[in-house]
Amino acid sequence: xxxPTSSPSTALLTDHYELTMLASALTDGSAERDxxxxxxxxxxPDGRRYGVVAGAARLLEALVDFQFTxxxxxxxxxxxxxxxxxxxxxxxxRFTGDIDGYPEGELYFPGSPVLTVRASFAEAVVLxxxxxxxxxxxxxxxxxxxxxxxxxxxxxxxxxxxxxxxEYAAVAAARAAYIGGFATTSNLEAGRRYGISTRGTVAxxxxxxxxxxxxxFRAQIEKLGTDTTLLVDTYDxxxxxxxxxxxxxxxxxxxxxxxxDVGVLARQARQQLDRLGARDARIVVSxxxxxxxxxxxxxxxxxxxxxxxxxxxxxxxxxANMVYKLxxxxxxxxxxxxxxxxxxxxxxxALRRHKPTGTATEEVVHQATSPxxxxxxxxxxPIPLVRGGEVADNLPxxxxxxxxxxxxxxxxxxxxxxxxxxxxxxxxxxx
Amino acid sequence: xxxPTSSPSTALLTDHYELTMLASALTDGSAERDxxxxxxxxxxPDGRRYGVVAGAARLLEALVDFQFTxxxxxxxxxxxxxxxxxxxxxxxxRFTGDIDGYPEGELYFPGSPVLTVRASFAEAVVLxxxxxxxxxxxxxxxxxxxxxxxxxxxxxxxxxxxxxxxEYAAVAAARAAYIGGFATTSNLEAGRRYGISTRGTVAxxxxxxxxxxxxxFRAQIEKLGTDTTLLVDTYDxxxxxxxxxxxxxxxxxxxxxxxxDVGVLARQARQQLDRLGARDARIVVSxxxxxxxxxxxxxxxxxxxxxxxxxxxxxxxxxANMVYKLxxxxxxxxxxxxxxxxxxxxxxxALRRHKPTGTATEEVVHQATSPxxxxxxxxxxPIPLVRGGEVADNLPxxxxxxxxxxxxxxxxxxxxxxxxxxxxxxxxxxx
Numbered sequence: 095x096x097x098p099t100s101s102p103s104t105a106l107l108t109d110h111y112e113l114t115m116l117a118s119a120l121t122d123g124s125a126e127r128d129x130x131x132x133x134x135x136x137x138x139p140d141g142r143r144y145g146v147v148a149g150a151a152r153l154l155e156a157l158v159d160f161q162f163t164x165x166x167x168x169x170x171x172x173x174x175x176x177x178x179x180x181x182x183x184x185x186x187x188r189f190t191g192d193i194d195g196y197p198e199g200e201l202y203f204p205g206s207p208v209l210t211v212r213a214s215f216a217e218a219v220v221l222x223x224x225x226x227x228x229x230x231x232x233x234x235x236x237x238x239x240x241x242x243x244x245x246x247x248x249x250x251x252x253x254x255x256x257x258x259x260x261e262y263a264a265v266a267a268a269r270a271a272y273i274g275g276f277a278t279t280s281n282l283e284a285g286r287r288y289g290i291s292t293r294g295t296v297a298x299x300x301x302x303x304x305x306x307x308x309x310x311f312r313a314q315i316e317k318l319g320t321d322t323t324l325l326v327d328t329y330d331x332x333x334x335x336x337x338x339x340x341x342x343x344x345x346x347x348x349x350x351x352x353x354x355d356v357g358v359l360a361r362q363a364r365q366q367l368d369r370l371g372a373r374d375a376r377i378v379v380s381x382x383x384x385x386x387x388x389x390x391x392x393x394x395x396x397x398x399x400x401x402x403x404x405x406x407x408x409x410x411x412x413x414a415n416m417v418y419k420l421x422x423x424x425x426x427x428x429x430x431x432x433x434x435x436x437x438x439x440x441x442x443x444a445l446r447r448h449k450p451t452g453t454a455t456e457e458v459v460h461q462a463t464s465p466x467x468x469x470x471x472x473x474x475x476p477i478p479l480v481r482g483g484e485v486a487d488n489l490p491x492x493x494x495x496x497x498x499x500x501x502x503x504x505x506x507x508x509x510x511x512x513x514x515x516x517x518x519x520x521x522x523x524x525x
Numbered sequence: 526x527x528x529p530t531s532s533p534s535t536a537l538l539t540d541h542y543e544l545t546m547l548a549s550a551l552t553d554g555s556a557e558r559d560x561x562x563x564x565x566x567x568x569x570p571d572g573r574r575y576g577v578v579a580g581a582a583r584l585l586e587a588l589v590d591f592q593f594t595x596x597x598x599x600x601x602x603x604x605x606x607x608x609x610x611x612x613x614x615x616x617x618x619r620f621t622g623d624i625d626g627y628p629e630g631e632l633y634f635p636g637s638p639v640l641t642v643r644a645s646f647a648e649a650v651v652l653x654x655x656x657x658x659x660x661x662x663x664x665x666x667x668x669x670x671x672x673x674x675x676x677x678x679x680x681x682x683x684x685x686x687x688x689x690x691x692e693y694a695a696v697a698a699a700r701a702a703y704i705g706g707f708a709t710t711s712n713l714e715a716g717r718r719y720g721i722s723t724r725g726t727v728a729x730x731x732x733x734x735x736x737x738x739x740x741x742f743r744a745q746i747e748k749l750g751t752d753t754t755l756l757v758d759t760y761d762x763x764x765x766x767x768x769x770x771x772x773x774x775x776x777x778x779x780x781x782x783x784x785x786d787v788g789v790l791a792r793q794a795r796q797q798l799d800r801l802g803a804r805d806a807r808i809v810v811s812x813x814x815x816x817x818x819x820x821x822x823x824x825x826x827x828x829x830x831x832x833x834x835x836x837x838x839x840x841x842x843x844x845a846n847m848v849y850k851l852x853x854x855x856x857x858x859x860x861x862x863x864x865x866x867x868x869x870x871x872x873x874x875a876l877r878r879h880k881p882t883g884t885a886t887e888e889v890v891h892q893a894t895s896p897x898x899x900x901x902x903x904x905x906x907p908i909p910l911v912r913g914g915e916v917a918d919n920l921p922x923x924x925x926x927x928x929x930x931x932x933x934x935x936x937x938x939x940x941x942x943x944x945x946x947x948x949x950x951x952x953x954x955x956x
Binding site for chain 1: 535537538539540541542543544545546548549550551552553555558560562587597600601604606608646650653654655657658659661662685687688689690691692693694695696697698711712713714716717723724725726727728729730731732733734735740743744745747748749759760761834837838839843844846849850851854859860861862
């Protein structure tokens with residue numbers, strides 16, 4: 095990997111057993127065996143028709159910082175996690191292997207080999223938790239976001255759920271939601287780290303701070319101009335809209351409604367705004383929206399959505415439940431044999447088959463060494479992410495990933511975009 | 526607050542609108558009004574009977590690091606979030622107000638004033654997202670963990686869900702689960718940050734790495750001794766246990782079963798281990814356990830549980846849905862008036878009433894300035910956390926919080942500990 099950065103080490107974002115496995119494997123030489131670990135989801139969350147890959151770029155950053163400095167070694171020594179020989183090995187740890195993965199914004203299905211790590215057992219086994227934490231979180235959020243963005247159509251969604259999840263998960267969630275098709279975020283740290291455009295105006299606290307709604311509107315407009323979003327549901331919405339237009343004039347940018355039956359209220363607000371001459375004033379709705387609520391508002395005069403809790407908690411599926419499984423040792427496939435959790439051995443790759451019209455028909459997962467003949471409309475899915483420990487050049491940007499998803503969703507059979515519970519949009523075929 | 530530490534600033538873990546509210550409030554002087562913000566949950570997650578407070582100590586750490594250094598100011602300037610006057614104000618931001626809150630490990634109910642922030646509007650409004658992110662996450666995890674620990678009784682639970690949630694949420698989740706009653710964690714960073722005892726032995730990858738199950742067991746025992754946990758379900762469990770005892774002898778520490786119908790398998794394993802003379806070998810079960818699965822295993826010969834996904838995702842309730850509401854301005858109560866989201870104004874405190882037997886009977890939430898007469902068996906719930914910007918001395922330790930919860934759960938009416946859906950264990954009474 096590239097040299098240490100000033101970031102804090104990510105090396106202890108790791109489960110204890112990864113290091114005891116390493117220690118044990120160092121005793122009999124098995125630690126040096128060539129291994130392939132594969133990340134995949136055995137199934138999609140209940141009733142979901144597709145998953146969205148996100149997190150690869152965050153993983154590659156975390157991998158660069160995965161180093162056992164003196165601070166980590168001292169901690170492991172003080173708590174007797176592993177013996178001195180293992181600590182010596184960890185102190186010089188650098189990942190020198192290869193990683194391939196589905197690019198961010200790509201769709202995945204049950205059994206898709208979303209990430210493949212090739213290295214010695216020792217080098218690869220210690221990455222399990224870091225890899226899974228990042229992919230399980232980010233894929234869960236991006237998958238939920240994509241359903242919401244699809245339901246919203248051309249109407250933009252602002253992500254505003256940071257307060258409903260861990261303070262750093264919030265930052266990653268904003269990024270994953272952006273890949274999923276959200277337009278902007280309220281999260282300032284996501285603005286800083288990822289360049290995502292941030293948005294926000296006022297909360298109810300600002301309204302209550304002032305003696306009257308009018309005073310609050312005036313203060314807001316004085317600072318933010320008339321092209322701002324006034325929050326009109328603190329007291330009486332009809333009176334609030336009257337006041338909003340009186341104070342801002344017909345140039346008013348938007349009103350936000352955050353409570354009540356927002357469909358009905360949006361219709362009434364549209365009529366009232368039009369009657370008052372504020373025909374260009376937009377209507378933003380928020381308040382416990384999820385993909386189903388957004389879909390139910392399709393026919394209503396809503397211009398933008400604010401979505402919080404539902405997206406940052408994966409809308410019922412807060413984790414993608416991906417696993418990191420050893421599939422090959424010294425070139426030979428391996429797999430667990432017990433009944434309920436069968437895995438398929440061997441290093442794999444995948445391609446997606448499409449009709450000439452561009453509609454996806456199946457996900458073909460195959461042994462990496464024996465790819466099927468690629469048809470004219472097939473697409474190989476994994477890309478090289480790391481080679482010999484070095485992060486690949488020219489990886490997709492965040493915008494690329496967002497665009498990739500947009501195109502991928504268009505390629506699904508139409509049933510695949512339905513919000514109702516159903517089977518995966520295309521079958522996974524194992525070759 | 527205390528002087529800056531070397532930690533990265535937490536100041537941008539903030540929603541855009543907090544700064545635009547600040548900017549607007551600075552224009553008309555309302556920014557300097559004395560305000561009280563209150564954190565509470567309007568309701569518990571569906572069917573839950575109590576919530577568990579966690580996160581306060583993490584919040585106080587994050588508050589110390591909530592400073593707008595040049596890096597944050599430059600970012601806000603470059604993205605035009607707020608004007609220069611507001612940036613000047615932020616550059617010298619220090620929280621100088623007071624914070625009271627329910628101590629970690631305390632129970633909460635709908636409307637419990639879990640945290641109260643008293644400061645100028647300007648100082649308090651910018652903390653909304655940081656406060657809520659930490660409390661919503663940590664309370665959700667601790668609440669789920671408490672149900673699992675109650676179901677497990679005296680059997681220990683190891684938290685092993687780091688891989689199913691964001692990599693830093695994982696660390697906080699391990700801490701919250703510990704408050705909730707879990708015994709140990711797999712997460713090494715939680716061991717470092719919070720001193721929680723970490724545990725782990727091997728995964729299936731270690732078994733598959735070796736040519737035979739026996740070779741894997743031998744390598745593990747050579748390094749970790751016979752008082753270790755052998756994973757016996759990679760191939761055939763009966764054969765695995767035979768091999769385990771043959772290799773480790775009757776001194777074998779434990780076996781772990783991670784798949785299948787773990788109740789039936791545990792019973793068979795117990796009989797087999799006893800027959801083989803390994804009567805002291807413990808049985809650890811894991812694999813998609815939640816509080817209901819744990820409860821269903823009560824009668825089975827299980828010695829310890831490993832819990833992952835369910836605890837780190839809050840077992841169906843990944844966020845506590847707490848809100849941060851302005852309740853008082855310049856000494857006068859304020860509250861939003863709209864129908865669906867009514868709030869109660871005024872700075873509040875709370876006490877919990879108990880029968881002479883110690884059983885809790887009600888949560889009394891009252892105006893802070895007019896406390897009801899405390900009965901002999903009542904307990905005032907909030908404690909001072911910050912005074913004049915300084916973090917209070919002698920705050921409860923992590924062990925204190927864990928003990929507090931243990932005592933608090935014993936005080937609930939017996940229905941309150943049922944896992945089934947129901948009403949809050951005690952009513953909240955507003956005075």
